[in-house]
Amino acid sequence: xxxxxxxxxxxxxxxxxxxxxxxxxxxxxxxxxxxxxxxxxxxxxxxxxxxxxxxxxxxxxxxxxxxxxxxxxxxxxxxxxxxxxxxxxxxxxxxxxxxxxxxxxxxxxxxxxxxxxxxxxxxxxxxxxxxxxxxxxxxxxxxxxxxxxxxxxxxxxxxxxxxxxxxxxxxxxxxxxxxxxxxxx
Amino acid sequence: xxxxxxxxxxxxxxxxxxxxxxxxxxxxxxxxxxxxxxxxxxxxxxxxxxxxxxxxxxxxxxxxxxxxxxxxxxxxxxxxxxxxxxxxxxxxxxxxxxxxxxxxxxxxxxxxxxxxxxxxxxxxxxxxxxxxxxxxxxxxxxxxxxxxxxxxxxxxxxxxxxxxxxxxxxxxxxxxxxxxxxxxxxxxxxxxxxxxxxxxxxxxxxxxxxxxxxxxxx
Numbered sequence: 001x002x003x004x005x006x007x008x009x010x011x012x013x014x015x016x017x018x019x020x021x022x023x024x025x026x027x028x029x030x031x032x033x034x035x036x037x038x039x040x041x042x043x044x045x046x047x048x049x050x051x052x053x054x055x056x057x058x059x060x061x062x063x064x065x066x067x068x069x070x071x072x073x074x075x076x077x078x079x080x081x082x083x084x085x086x087x088x089x090x091x092x093x094x095x096x097x098x099x100x101x102x103x104x105x106x107x108x109x110x111x112x113x114x115x116x117x118x119x120x121x122x123x124x125x126x127x128x129x130x131x132x133x134x135x136x137x138x139x140x141x142x143x144x145x146x147x148x149x150x151x152x153x154x155x156x157x158x159x160x161x162x163x164x165x166x167x168x169x170x171x172x173x174x175x176x177x178x179x180x181x182x183x184x185x
Numbered sequence: 186x187x188x189x190x191x192x193x194x195x196x197x198x199x200x201x202x203x204x205x206x207x208x209x210x211x212x213x214x215x216x217x218x219x220x221x222x223x224x225x226x227x228x229x230x231x232x233x234x235x236x237x238x239x240x241x242x243x244x245x246x247x248x249x250x251x252x253x254x255x256x257x258x259x260x261x262x263x264x265x266x267x268x269x270x271x272x273x274x275x276x277x278x279x280x281x282x283x284x285x286x287x288x289x290x291x292x293x294x295x296x297x298x299x300x301x302x303x304x305x306x307x308x309x310x311x312x313x314x315x316x317x318x319x320x321x322x323x324x325x326x327x328x329x330x331x332x333x334x335x336x337x338x339x340x341x342x343x344x345x346x347x348x349x350x351x352x353x354x355x356x357x358x359x360x361x362x363x364x365x366x367x368x369x370x371x372x373x374x375x376x377x378x379x380x381x382x383x384x385x386x387x388x389x390x391x392x393x394x395x396x397x398x399x400x401x402x403x
Binding site for chain 2: 035061087
């Protein structure tokens with residue numbers, strides 16, 4: 001499995017020189033995982049296949065916007081797949097809409113400050129280890145949040161705990177992650 | 186530089202990062218992020234959690250021609266969708282900017298709601314059913330007293346109000362549910378404009394408030 005540095009280099013090669021081999025390598029690693037992500041969120045196999053290819057086409061076209069200082073390539077591709085999925089189901093639910101919003105981005109396009117960039121970099125490198133150190137019940141709530149359509153109500157039901165407990169676990173998980181990343185724990 | 190005191194909870198930001206937050210709520214949270222580097226960092230952390238999880242997922246089986254098809258698609262000419270047409274929105278006080286998160290959304294002109302109270306219905310291009318609106322309330326006026334059957338998100342765009350617990354100024358974010366009876370009062374110094382999104386039905390008390398409920402279809 002390629003390391004995150006290797007994946008970052010591949011993404012940069014795609015961005016700088018439209019490197020098709022680098023793109024194929026990114027595809028090999030990410031496309032099957034993007035499809036798993038979509039299927040786990042309840043997308044039928046055929047549609048998941050189609051959206052996966054669409055997501056990878058976006059990866060090619062948006063490669064110039066990839067900024068290794070700001071996010072890892074996994075995070076960048078995750079946000080592309082997430083937005084594509086959200087936009088797709090939104091369009092399906094709104095057939096009366098006249099014009100499609102071009103490449104709807106969830107996040108406002110804001111430039112981070114230099115100190116934010118530094119934090120982002122530190123954060124990304126330590127995140128995996130930090131997540132491994134997270135208490136199991138907190139990690140579970142985070143994981144379910146990314147794979148459930150309506151996170152809180154469904155998670156509460158699934159785990160048989162009150163909604164407030166889900167919210168407090170999310171808060172604890174985020175607090176915990178931040179402290180682990182800051183080296184406070 | 187505004188000082189932001191009230192931020193969205195982690196669970197809202199997590200839902201945004203995971204792509205599961207309702208569209209109406211997303212634009213209100215996004216309008217907060219435009220002005221809040223602190224919350225942008227929190228969202229980026231959560232997105233990085235999503236990215237780390239994506240990386241750790243077991244690979245699915247792809248169609249044999251998946252890569253070839255994708256390669257063919259990247260060679261196809263890109264359809265230019267063009268810039269979004271600038272949609273109409275109500276007149277704003279000098280110095281107030283239309284939130285970027287509402288780009289492409291249309292909003293009605295200011296409509297009379299009561300003495301010193303006006304509102305504008307915001308229509309999202311990709312979710313016509315979302316209950317998103319702007320409230321423009323004059324200095325010293327009360328917002329209609331109401332409780333919530335569900336969740337209401339409010340972002341202060343201009344001016345300030347006090348809700349009996351705390352002051353909410355420009356850039357501040359408020360989440361309210363049925364547990365608290367709201368009676369926000371706008372500060373005496375000037376009017377206040379808020380962007381709000383409602384999930385459930387808002388239970389207003391009083392005639393004007395009921396009219397608002399009927400107008401907004403809540």
